[in-house]
Amino acid sequence: MSFEPRALALSKLVTRNPKLPMKIVFPILVILTGVLLSYAMYMALSPNGAPTEQTMGMVQRIFYYHVPSAWTAFLLFFINLGASVYYLIRRCPTADILALVTAEVGVVFCTVVLVTGPIWARPVWGIWWTWDMRLTSTLVLWLIYVSYLFLRRFSSSGQTPVLAAALAVLGALCVPFVYFSIWFFRTQHPQPVMGNGGSIDPRMLHVLLLNWLAFSCFAFLVCWSRFRLEKLQREVDEAHAMRSLLDEPASPRSAR
């Protein structure tokens, strides 16, 4: 069987069953991402993958989780910005769901950054935390997106998505400030490994990018699951609302 008829057969199968991508593609992607994450972790921890840094020793390998987590969080916050702006312009519910989902998963990755950072700082700097520009701005960024999620969770006003989208735009403005803070301020945090005169061993760079790819694939899958969940939740909420409307006893005026 040549490629074309096979592709045609597959497209017909997918058209007949719209849930097929989720049933087949999702488990395959989960397995592939699991393999990629395992391989990336092996490369990050093994001296065969990345060489051991001479000054810090083995603890420097936290870098392969700390930095890709930060980059993934930034990427998700930028997608959140795009979705929020689109929602503000078009009032598209799908964009609103995407904004919520990327903010939530972004906060998870930002939490990883804020937890792994101090664990790395303790043996290297001798302190868990210092109020320097990079660390403080990252904490502020995390707090902005946590407040975004609290707003989404606890406000039931019809204007909540609009307010949240405006807050998301503010939060995204903070992302470049966090990234460039080590360029413009004297901080305890190391200078960037790439750009602004920074350099990195090519093998370290390879493992760093591999881990970023693995975390990005993982984030994509989590966002996909969370997106479906949110969409389903909204459908169920609508069904509940319809049901309560139908169950409501007729008012005296309508009874007349």
Added chain:
Amino acid sequence: MTADPYLFAAYAATWIIHIAYLTTIVRRYARLKREIEELKK
């Protein structure tokens, strides 16, 4: 090599955070499934 426990702690913390979040998603799915079943009734 004295810093190895920190390396382990950082990697473990990363996966604990991710697994905790994934657990909340799975629980929300389960709750939603129950709600859908109730609605069908």
